[in-house]
Amino acid sequence: MPEGDTVWRAARGLHTALAGAELTRTDFRVPRFATTDLSGRSVEEVVSRGKHLLIRVAPGPGEGEGWSIHSHLKMEGLWHVYGRGERWRRPAFKARAVLETADKQAVGFELGILRVFPRSGEEEAVGYLGPDLLGPDWDAAEALRRLASVPERPLGLALLDQRNLAGIGNVYRCELCFLAGIHPLTPIQDVPDLERIVDLSKRLLEANKARSRRITTGLAGRDPLWVYNREKRGCLRCGTKVVHELVGDTELELRDLYYCPHCQPALG
Structure with missing residues (x-):
């Protein structure tokens, strides 16, 4: 059952795999964001906020701010990191997000929440949360x-x-x-x-x-x-x-x- 510690580990693994790399392909398998394409932009960092996970992506040419890929695992969700071409350990129909770099694939399966929005939207998405037990702002x-x-x-x-x-x-x-x-x-x-x-x-x-x-x-x-x-x-x-x-x-x-x-x- 994903709790704050689970999401912290997921964020750390994704940060290690993606931070500093350019996204060569993005595939968001939810209707609202199915046409959203963040390829060509680099991943700046991946952080957890309580039980929420934020993948922060740099702005593209002419864009005033970067992007956030916001996910919540709910009961069944998880993120996997694969080498390019490596076989997935979960069925493809359960994938909700696929982020590719030159040598990695990050796949989010059965994510309870998946949203993509400009970085300024983070306050609305997670600003209501109390102090994060595993965050740098713990109070x-x-x-x-x-x-x-x-x-x-x-x-x-x-x-x-x-x-x-x-x-x-x-x-x-x-x-x-x-x-x-x-x-x-x-x-x-x-x-x-x-x-x-x-x-x-x-x-x-x-x-x-x-x-x-x-x-x-x-x-x-x-x-x-x-x-x-x-x-x-x-x-x-x-x-x-x-x-x-x-x-x-x-x-x-x-x-x-x-x-x-x-x-x-x-x-x-």
């Missing part, structure tokens, strides 16, 4: 302020809101609540040490950003997670049956929530 105090601004909101919902702090997905929100010993439906105003949770969020993503497998337990073997997706195996710490619920701000935003009722008792 713990601002993240804490945003979380605390709606004191009655449950912690488990506030952590998923990318307007508060950018990069936490469903796995991390469940594991963070467990590590803090907090029931995920506890209102923010009743969380005893919110600053510690913000700090732990940063440390967890930093620890995992270069790993191919996400680990919150310190155990790289069979049990890398404490409660997430463990409703049939029990809490890794105490063995209590893990509760699995669907929780969201609205019916359309329901997400899987896992917690241990023993290690994370509800208030009252």
Whole structure:
């Protein structure tokens, strides 16, 4: 499941492959951008912003500003880098973007969002995001302020809101609540040490950003997670049956929530 660490690694791999190279061909396989052609322009950099990815392309002749290729992996998306002529490891019909240079192909498969716009459009696309846990602009105090601004909101919902702090997905929100010993439906105003949770969020993503497998337990073997997706195996710490619920701000935003009722008792 792509979260901030996954997107950070994807951006790093794409930057290594594309930065400084001229695009010889671009193929955007979504109707709105099907005729957009950025060939002849060079890639300046690839960066992540929370769970969003931005490929920044230099302006062409006579263009006043550069371009941004904006993608979001959602649940199934991923980017692959291939040598020219190398066989793709995913079916071609799942490709949504193909960027070619003289010796590389970057292919985005099953991208949940794919847009191409002038660089000035980045503010509208990602400007609403809170401080990026893996970004150079990380601001713990601002993240804490945003979380605390709606004191009655449950912690488990506030952590998923990318307007508060950018990069936490469903796995991390469940594991963070467990590590803090907090029931995920506890209102923010009743969380005893919110600053510690913000700090732990940063440390967890930093620890995992270069790993191919996400680990919150310190155990790289069979049990890398404490409660997430463990409703049939029990809490890794105490063995209590893990509760699995669907929780969201609205019916359309329901997400899987896992917690241990023993290690994370509800208030009252």
